[in-house]
Amino acid sequence: MVSSNLTDTQSHDRLSTTDRDRTGQTDFPIFTSHPELIYLDHAATSQKPKQVIDAMSRYLTESNGSPHRGAHKLSVEATRLYDIGRKKVAAFIGASRPEEVVFTKNATEALNLIAYTYGLSTVKAGDEIVVAITSHHSNIVPWQMVASRTGATLKFMYVSPEGDFLPGEWDKITDQTKLVAFPWVSNSLGVIHDISGLIAKAHAHGAVAVVDAAQAVGHLPVDVCALDADFLVFSGHKMYGPTGIGVLYGKHAHLEAMPPFLTGGDMIEYVEEQSTTFAAVPERFEAGTQHVEGVVGLMAAMDFIEHMGITRISEKEQRIARYAVKRLSELPFVRVYGPREGHDRGALVAFEVEGIHPHDLASILDDRGIAIRAGHHCTQPLMKSLGIMASCRASFSIYNHVGEVDALVEGLHHARRIFGYEHG
Amino acid sequence: MSMDSLYTELIMMHNRSGHNKHVLPEATHIERGHNPNCGDDLTLQLWIEEGIVKDAAYVGHGCAISQAAMSIMIDLVKEKPVAEAKVLAHDYLRMIRGEQLTEEQRDALADAIVFESLSKMPARVKCGTLGWHCLEVSLAETAE
Numbered sequence: 001m002v003s004s005n006l007t008d009t010q011s012h013d014r015l016s017t018t019d020r021d022r023t024g025q026t027d028f029p030i031f032t033s034h035p036e037l038i039y040l041d042h043a044a045t046s047q048k049p050k051q052v053i054d055a056m057s058r059y060l061t062e063s064n065g066s067p068h069r070g071a072h073k074l075s076v077e078a079t080r081l082y083d084i085g086r087k088k089v090a091a092f093i094g095a096s097r098p099e100e101v102v103f104t105k106n107a108t109e110a111l112n113l114i115a116y117t118y119g120l121s122t123v124k125a126g127d128e129i130v131v132a133i134t135s136h137h138s139n140i141v142p143w144q145m146v147a148s149r150t151g152a153t154l155k156f157m158y159v160s161p162e163g164d165f166l167p168g169e170w171d172k173i174t175d176q177t178k179l180v181a182f183p184w185v186s187n188s189l190g191v192i193h194d195i196s197g198l199i200a201k202a203h204a205h206g207a208v209a210v211v212d213a214a215q216a217v218g219h220l221p222v223d224v225c226a227l228d229a230d231f232l233v234f235s236g237h238k239m240y241g242p243t244g245i246g247v248l249y250g251k252h253a254h255l256e257a258m259p260p261f262l263t264g265g266d267m268i269e270y271v272e273e274q275s276t277t278f279a280a281v282p283e284r285f286e287a288g289t290q291h292v293e294g295v296v297g298l299m300a301a302m303d304f305i306e307h308m309g310i311t312r313i314s315e316k317e318q319r320i321a322r323y324a325v326k327r328l329s330e331l332p333f334v335r336v337y338g339p340r341e342g343h344d345r346g347a348l349v350a351f352e353v354e355g356i357h358p359h360d361l362a363s364i365l366d367d368r369g370i371a372i373r374a375g376h377h378c379t380q381p382l383m384k385s386l387g388i389m390a391s392c393r394a395s396f397s398i399y400n401h402v403g404e405v406d407a408l409v410e411g412l413h414h415a416r417r418i419f420g421y422e423h424g
Numbered sequence: 425m426s427m428d429s430l431y432t433e434l435i436m437m438h439n440r441s442g443h444n445k446h447v448l449p450e451a452t453h454i455e456r457g458h459n460p461n462c463g464d465d466l467t468l469q470l471w472i473e474e475g476i477v478k479d480a481a482y483v484g485h486g487c488a489i490s491q492a493a494m495s496i497m498i499d500l501v502k503e504k505p506v507a508e509a510k511v512l513a514h515d516y517l518r519m520i521r522g523e524q525l526t527e528e529q530r531d532a533l534a535d536a537i538v539f540e541s542l543s544k545m546p547a548r549v550k551c552g553t554l555g556w557h558c559l560e561v562s563l564a565e566t567a568e
């Protein structure tokens with residue numbers, strides 16, 4: 001039976017203590033509520049730093065009002081904060097102007113917005129939409145809708161189990177292609193795609209590139225201008241912010257040409273009984289009373305990331321992910337998916353344990369205070385193409401440390417014992 | 425019952441009752457149960473004749489809880505009148521919802537009682553009820 005050797009564990013314990021202090025797990029009240037919690041599910045939703053919780057609480061306590069409506073002080077203050085939030089997001093992702101930032105509910109809504117407005121108005125019968133097979137359902141289903149309504153063809157670019165595009169797959173992007181969609185970092189395999197290359201390839205054929213950055217923002221530096229992305233989306237709740245707030249970045253010229261998505265209040269200029277003229281970009285895409293406390297929380301999350309330093313966050317996550325791949329690969333009963341040991345990967349590791357269904361493993365680990373994700377990770381086409389039924393996923397962020405990987409490995413041995421594979 | 429001991433018990437029972445996982449050529453009722461969120465995909469096959477569940481088996485793939493629950497259910501309903509199987513399904517699903525059963529009803533559920541703790545594990549309720557829902561649907565279309 002394999003068990004981690006003692007000196008190893010001790011040195012990791014030392015490491016983990018300093019790690020914990022340096023990153024301030026103390027910034028995250030969830031770990032005060034659950035001192036034993038080992039949270040390895042950042043990729044599903046991140047835990048929230050105190051700064052985010054406090055900022056939202058302060059806003060609701062001191063400044064709450066309806067943005068863009070009414071002349072009273074609270075409404076003015078809500079509007080001011082909302083507008084500052086837009087400027088801050090623009091600066092955070094390197095957009096050339098705040099108007100290129102549209103607030104949405106989450107990445108999913110942002111992708112649907114692109115599909116229903118840009119997609120339905122520009123894609124025609126006979127055109128092609130090319131999507132990376134590594135995409136999350138939120139970056140597949142909207143394109144199926146566009147293809148079936150317009151008569152366009154949907155094509156997929158396939159990958160190896162390591163997450164690399166198979167030879168020739170990029171050649172599916174041709175002059176018939178109107179739109180290319182892909183994740184920056186796959187939430188299922190952890191592979192980091194060469195998105196600059198994909199964007200350039202799309203542009204070489206006159207197609208637009210849609211980047212799903214849900215697993216990238218908060219982990220990697222983002223500069224939409226340097227990338228030359230046409231559209232880029234992400235969710236606040238996966239980058240230390242609250243749920244219910246997401247971002248659509250779009251090049252101004254694209255947004256300018258797009259019809260509205262949802263209609264109603266706030267997105268209008270003049271409404272007559274039978275007709276309406278619409279507000280300018282970006283308000284045209286923000287119908288109804290907006291989620292100001294969400295924007296306030298998102299601002300605090302961006303401040304937190306900037307304060308921690310994106311390079312430091314990224315280095316730490318890489319270190320934990322590399323360590324996890326190494327430890328898991330040493331176990332003969334574990335199969336690790338995604339990039340090989342030593343290759344770059346996002347802050348997550350997907351794996352399977354022989355003889356134990358991922359959901360059973362997740363329940364047994366949960367009982368030991370270890371939270372992981374199990375299932376198809378909203379990437380059924382990817383799983384099917386690789387012949388994987390379901391997998392387990394451990395994902396990492398600034399509040400994790402290598403000692404938690406050791407606990408995960410010990411948890412796997414425990415589960416194997418329960419399932420009768422190991423004794424003692 | 426703790427999660428660990430639930431599993432320990434399930435694994436033992438499941439090993440014992442792996443005999444229920446196979447194709448049933450005589451099947452008169454086939455019901456596929458699918459849990460899209462976790463991928464469990466099990467198909468229950470029943471051979472019902474003259475109001476009696478003559479034989480039953482399942483095929484498919486899923487987690488230990490969904491397969492053990494299915495297999496234990498099959499052991500329980502085999503050779504029972506349809507009317508009785510319906511009552512068992514009804515009581516089992518009530519148990520999972522956290523409702524109180526009488527001693528008599530608990531006794532009738534026999535080994536399936538180990539799943540009582542699922543009423544406190546909302547994340548796994550769907551696994552433990554997949555097979556029983558297949559049974560309910562199949563029996564609903566059957567004359568007693």
Ligand SMILES: Cc1ncc(COP(=O)(O)O)c(C=O)c1O
Pocket residue numbers: 043044106107108109136138183185186187212214215235378
């Ligand atoms: C890569 C990726 N894209 C999109 C999403 C969708 O995010 P949300 O559910 O916040 O819209 C997720 C998360 O579930 C994801 O991991």
